[in-house]
Amino acid sequence: MCLAVPMKLIKKEGDKGIVLSMGVEREVSLALLPEAEIGDWVIVHAGFAIERMDEEEARESLKLLEEMWSS
Amino acid sequence: MELVREFRDSSRVNILKEKLEGFAFKNEVKIMEVCGTHTMQIHRFGIHQMLPENVKLISGPGCPVCVTENSYIDHAIELARAGFTITTFGDMIRVPGSYSSLEKVRAEGGDVHVVYSPMDSLELAQRSGKEVIFLAIGFETTAPTIGATVKKAKELELENFSILAGNKLVPPALKVLVEDRNLGVNGFLLPGHVSVIIGMRPYEFITEYGVPGVISGFEPVDIISSIVLLLEMIEKGEARIINNYKRAVRDGGNPTAQRIIQEVFEPVDSEWRGLGWMEGSGLGLREEYSEFDAEKRFQVDVPPPREHPGCRCGDVLKGIINPPECPLFGKVCTPENPVGPCMVSSEGSCSAWYKYG
Numbered sequence: 332m333c334l335a336v337p338m339k340l341i342k343k344e345g346d347k348g349i350v351l352s353m354g355v356e357r358e359v360s361l362a363l364l365p366e367a368e369i370g371d372w373v374i375v376h377a378g379f380a381i382e383r384m385d386e387e388e389a390r391e392s393l394k395l396l397e398e399m400w401s402s
Numbered sequence: 403m404e405l406v407r408e409f410r411d412s413s414r415v416n417i418l419k420e421k422l423e424g425f426a427f428k429n430e431v432k433i434m435e436v437c438g439t440h441t442m443q444i445h446r447f448g449i450h451q452m453l454p455e456n457v458k459l460i461s462g463p464g465c466p467v468c469v470t471e472n473s474y475i476d477h478a479i480e481l482a483r484a485g486f487t488i489t490t491f492g493d494m495i496r497v498p499g500s501y502s503s504l505e506k507v508r509a510e511g512g513d514v515h516v517v518y519s520p521m522d523s524l525e526l527a528q529r530s531g532k533e534v535i536f537l538a539i540g541f542e543t544t545a546p547t548i549g550a551t552v553k554k555a556k557e558l559e560l561e562n563f564s565i566l567a568g569n570k571l572v573p574p575a576l577k578v579l580v581e582d583r584n585l586g587v588n589g590f591l592l593p594g595h596v597s598v599i600i601g602m603r604p605y606e607f608i609t610e611y612g613v614p615g616v617i618s619g620f621e622p623v624d625i626i627s628s629i630v631l632l633l634e635m636i637e638k639g640e641a642r643i644i645n646n647y648k649r650a651v652r653d654g655g656n657p658t659a660q661r662i663i664q665e666v667f668e669p670v671d672s673e674w675r676g677l678g679w680m681e682g683s684g685l686g687l688r689e690e691y692s693e694f695d696a697e698k699r700f701q702v703d704v705p706p707p708r709e710h711p712g713c714r715c716g717d718v719l720k721g722i723i724n725p726p727e728c729p730l731f732g733k734v735c736t737p738e739n740p741v742g743p744c745m746v747s748s749e750g751s752c753s754a755w756y757k758y759g
Contacts (some may be wrong), residue, residue, distance in 0.1 A: 332438060332439075332466045332491065332493055332540055332541075332543075332544065332747075333437060333438070333439055333466075333540070333541060333543040333544070333593060333594075333595040333596060334439050334593045334595075334748065335543065335598070337406065345719060348662070350733065360519070360521060360547075360550065362550040362552060362553075362554075362658075362662070363546050363547070363656060363658050363659045363662065364656070364658065369602065374595070374598065374650055376547065376595060377503060377518065377520060377540075377544055377547045377683065378517050378518055378519025378520075378521055378522070379519065379546070379547040379550065381543065381546070381547075381595070381598055381599065381656060381659060382562070382598045382650055382651075382652070382656055384649055384650055385648070385649050385650070386405055386649070387647040388649040389405040389408070389409075389524075389632075389648075389649035390405070390605055390651060391475075392646070392648055393408055393414075396414065396418075396623070396627055399421075399627070399630070400417045400418065400420075400421055
């Protein structure tokens with residue numbers, strides 16, 4: 332039930348946003364993530380953006396993993 | 403998202419598999435996952451088969467639908483029978499209560515709607531003018547979405563909307579599990595999206611029991627690398643909380659979501675299937691929001707709850723048995739014809755075992 336999927340935020344109006352989910356536009360609430368900006372990948376759960384997906388951190392994790400298995 | 407694919411990459415998975423094979427434990431090591439989505443993915447990707455000798459993955463109470471007690475479902479059923487409009491997440495609709503299910507009540511003419519977002523209930527309340535009750539279940543991931551919905555209802559001065567409060571909190575359940583000596587969990591795979599909301603700090607207490615925890619994402623690379631991190635700590639006798647899902651989980655969680663939970667709800671004692679009553683493990687509405695409390699507003703007679711004879715969902719949720727050890731599993735109890743909630747929900751342990759073995 333805690334399934335949450337990253338979607339790209341393409342529009343923002345007040346506490347409402349439009350995200351792209353597999354090519355389909357969908358409305359989400361930004362009440363839990365007012366700082367979200369257009370272009371962000373946001374994690375969507377039950378119609379709400381609950382966090383930003385941080386691409387920088389994703390790359391960092393992959394790099395750390397590579398270090399882990401090269402040791 | 404392009405980067406998500408990198409976490410499914412098979413060459414990375416293969417290297418991690420080798421890493422896993424390199425571990426050797428003399429005694430049994432038990433790792434518990436406490437998120438239904440992890441349970442589902444672990445079975446889907448065949449992670450049980452990759453584990454080194456003596457390492458066992460056991461499922462905990464990570465499926466909100468499964469841990470919802472019969473008395474809650476019975477209460478929802480009686481509200482539907484009394485003519486109220488019920489809105490609920492889809493997972494709940496087929497779950498059997500003591501005597502019936504919401505699906506059956508709907509077939510008998512009850513007004514039961516599946517919604518994707520709790521916000522959809524507000525729209526339905528405005529549109530229909532009927533008395534709408536939302537079934538508020540789920541862990542910390544879901545609680546702020548419901549909190550925000552209740553706040554919105556207050557702002558709109560909606561008088562025909564309320565919730566049947568039943569949200570549950572993960573850390574109090576972890577406390578009971580980590581203290582259970584018979585269970586003897588050596589490490590926890592911590593739920594990624596619950597952690598998005600609460601961050602790392604609420605898990606710190608488990609390290610005081612000498613037990614480590616790793617917050618994990620949901621792709622194969624996430625889950626297997628989290629197990630490797632746990633085994634490394636267990637091997638060294640270390641107990642720390644590691645955030646291995648940094649692309650989504652900030653160490654402090656989501657402060658806006660935390661504030662909304664705090665503002666709308668307060669911790670209450672709550673009953674979990676399999677674990678019983680646990681102090682402060684549920685969320686009730688605060689006094690300032692009591693006008694949205696369906697339990698306070700509407701009185702219905704709820705018959706005394708009873709368990710499904712033979713169903714061992716409770717023991718499965720506590721990690722005491724694996725689903726195939728239940729006498730009903732795969733015989734009388736299947737996803738098409740489920741006896742208990744662990745088989746109904748797609749992320750219930752029984753359903754995952756049945757589907758993927």
